Amino acid sequence: MADPVVEISGLWTRFGPTVVHRGIDLDVRPGEVLGLVGGSGSGKTTLLRQMLGLERPWRGTVRVFGIDVNACSRAQLASVRNRWGVLFQNGALFSALSVYENIALALRELKVVDEDLIHDLVLSKLRMVGIEPQHARKTPAQLSGGMIKRIGLARALALDPELVFLDEPTAGLDPDRSESFVKLIQELRRELHLSVVMVTHDLDTLVSLSDRVAVLCEQRLLAVGPLREITEIDHPFVSNFFRGERGQRALEVLEDLQRLMPI
Amino acid sequence: MSPRGVGSIAEPQVLETSDESGRRLIRISGAWNLQALVPRLPDLDQRLKRIRDPGEALWDLEDVLTMDHLGAALLRRSWGVSDASRIKARPEHQPLFRRLDASEPSRVSEARSTPHWWFLPSQWFMRVLGHLHGLVVLLGFLVLECLRMLAHPARAPWREIAANLYRTGAQALGITALVGFLIGVVLSYLSSNQLKMFGADLFIVNILGVSIIRELGPVLAAILVAGRSGSSMTAQIGVMRVTQELDAMSVMGIPHMSRLVLPKVIALAIGLPLLILWTNAIALLGGMVAAHAELGLSYRFFLDTLPSAVPIANLYLGVGKGVVFGVLIAVLACHYGMRIRPNTQSLGAGTTSSVVTAITIVIVVDAIFAVMFRHVGLGF
Incomplete structure (x- = not known):
């Protein structure tokens, strides 16, 4: 078994008197897509931010590529940050920069890649997420929400990362775009041995992408495992989330898939 | 591995x-x-x-x-x-x-299209025209809102006015006091040295009184408020644009003018004159302390002479200017805030322009006041 890409152990989070996480242990294995689900306020986004080193847990450690992101040198952190890409929930594109400059930024920051190569790479990334080159000069304010999301993904992939964090990747996309988004992630996994940590509420995305699902509930990690096992857990949150009407439909699709492609 | x-x-x-x-x-x-x-x-x-x-x-x-x-x-x-x-x-x-x-055949040109230099003056002119137009529209709306407020005083945004008055007035007391006191001390000290040479020590009261009450107090307070509150007003409205809060207000039927702009304008129109009185008092106190130390002038003498040395018209003029400055600063801040595009660069540029323009306009309007009222309150 290869070393985990992300390793969270004994993590506690506290905001003032409120405890958000109580001793969470979670590993992300190389090459897998881990879906993170939980009710609103269950600390999914906080956990994601802690993996990114944006927030410091009260107790416990978060290791990414074997490096403790809260206790490492600047150089180590910089090297980790070149190996991951993040898609924020609202895109978080730099509003003062054009689409092209947004994607080129990380490549330019490396200081060794010449402009010709950057141009080729930016255009291929745009193509990858299905954005026409004529939009490259636009600023984020001129784009629709779905386009911002895809460009956010292109920016997250600018350095061909090994690990991608997706915060609600398909929220705000139409079903057609969600589907192509899911296909895109699957394709990238094959090509780039991508590991993905994904926070999502969208069951269809969860069903079609995730290898394992982690359920955050009542400040703890309720369960981690393949979607099939998770759905059979007897817990009010799980039965609401997966066995509601929408959940049922998504799971039927999963069963159909498994009949076609027995694992 | x-x-x-x-x-x-x-x-x-x-x-x-x-x-x-x-x-x-x-x-x-x-x-x-x-x-x-x-x-x-x-x-x-x-x-x-x-x-x-x-x-x-x-x-x-x-x-x-x-x-x-x-x-x-x-x-x-x-x-x-x-x-x-x-x-x-x-x-x-x-x-x-x-x-x-x-993706090879498509090339994206890096260069942004820049117009010929020949067009720059006309562009600049159009921009100034755009600002003037916006300001006139804003002032028109404000007058209408004021009339509506006078017609239905109960529906006026009193809470917002009070909150703005506290933020722009009460919270600025410290900084205006500090600046006013130091300016008073410095002015008094420098003038005392000059007056001592002519043996005209007693005129320190006239010099300090007229210059502070008529000019320095109002302008100092206005510049401090323009930098402090003008920038925050522009940034607040600008961020509300970026986060679509302005749109949310519009669709809920809450007009921007009566809830955002009017309270700020009224609060500054009330708050700045009060701040000017405060700045005047503290600056005169500073001047008095320095005069006492430098010329041995007693506090009692200073306070007794002040009313006769400075005609009361100067105080009215200074406070009146405060009302005008307050309205100008708030209107300019809101005007620039409303023009901010939803991106971070525009937010920064808008805030800068708001403060720079407000300070410039305050000084220009002060000069106009000086010319207009040259026969008032100077005792000749």
Whole structure:
């Protein structure tokens, strides 16, 4: 078994008197897509931010590529940050920069890649997420929400990362775009041995992408495992989330898939 | 170990040989991903450029352990078109080249179109015209809102006015006191030295009284408020634009004018004159202390002489200017706030323009006041 890409152990989070996480242990294995689900306020986004080193847990450690992101040198952190890409929930594109400059930024920051190569790479990334080159000069304010999301993904992939964090990747996309988004992630996994940590509420995305699902509930990690096992857990949150009407439909699709492609 | 793990250790290699038929063969091996390439990129780029493949050499990429878009783009540049007959890549790397090939025909020009210098004055003129238009519209709306408020005083945004008054007035008491006191001390000290030479010590009361009450107090307070509250008003409205809060207010039927602009304008129109009185008092106190130390003038004498040395018209003039300055600062701040586009750069630029314009306008209007009221309150 290869070393985990992300390793969270004994993590506690506290905001003032409120405890958000109580001793969470979670590993992300190389090459897998881990879906993170939980009710609103269950600390999914906080956990994601802690993996990114944006927030410091009260107790416990978060290791990414074997490096403790809260206790490492600047150089180590910089090297980790070149190996991951993040898609924020609202895109978080730099509003003062054009689409092209947004994607080129990380490549330019490396200081060794010449402009010709950057141009080729930016255009291929745009193509990858299905954005026409004529939009490259636009600023984020001129784009629709779905386009911002895809460009956010292109920016997250600018350095061909090994690990991608997706915060609600398909929220705000139409079903057609969600589907192509899911296909895109699957394709990238094959090509780039991508590991993905994904926070999502969208069951269809969860069903079609995730290898394992982690359920955050009542400040703890309720369960981690393949979607099939998770759905059979007897817990009010799980039965609401997966066995509601929408959940049922998504799971039927999963069963159909498994009949076609027995694992 | 994952393939990527191995890859990040293996160095990217370029080896030039020839195959059995004597054709040029270039063997590429090792890791061609960002982690491995970045430290060696200039060297590798030189090596690849020296190969200069006009389109006949064979490229063997079978030994490449791992490759990403950077590696693929770098290699692809040295052979031009990815011709499958002479380029042997692993199946998992082929999509990289395909994608790069597909995006090749489209070029994105980096340069932004800049107009000819000839158009710059006209552009500048149009911009000024746009600002004037916006300001006139804003003032018109304000007058209408004020009339409506007078007609229905119960529906006026009193809470907002009070909150703004507290933020722009009460919270500025400290900084205006500090600045006013120091200016008073400095002015008094410098004037005392000059007056001592002529034996005209007693005139220190006239000099301090008139200059502070008529000019320095109002202008100092206005400039401080323009920098303090003007910028925050512009930024607040600007951020509300960026986060679509302005749109949310519109669709809920809450007009921006009566809830955002009017309370700010009224609060500053009330708050700035009060701040000016406060600044005047503290500056005179500073002047009095310095005069006592420098000229031995008693506090009692200073306070007794002040009313006769400074005609009361000066105080009315100073406070009246405060009302005008307050309205101007708030209107300009809201005007610039409303014009902010939903991006961060515009927010910064808008806030800067708001403060710079407000301070400039305060000084210009002060000069106009000085000319208009040159016969008032100066005792001749």
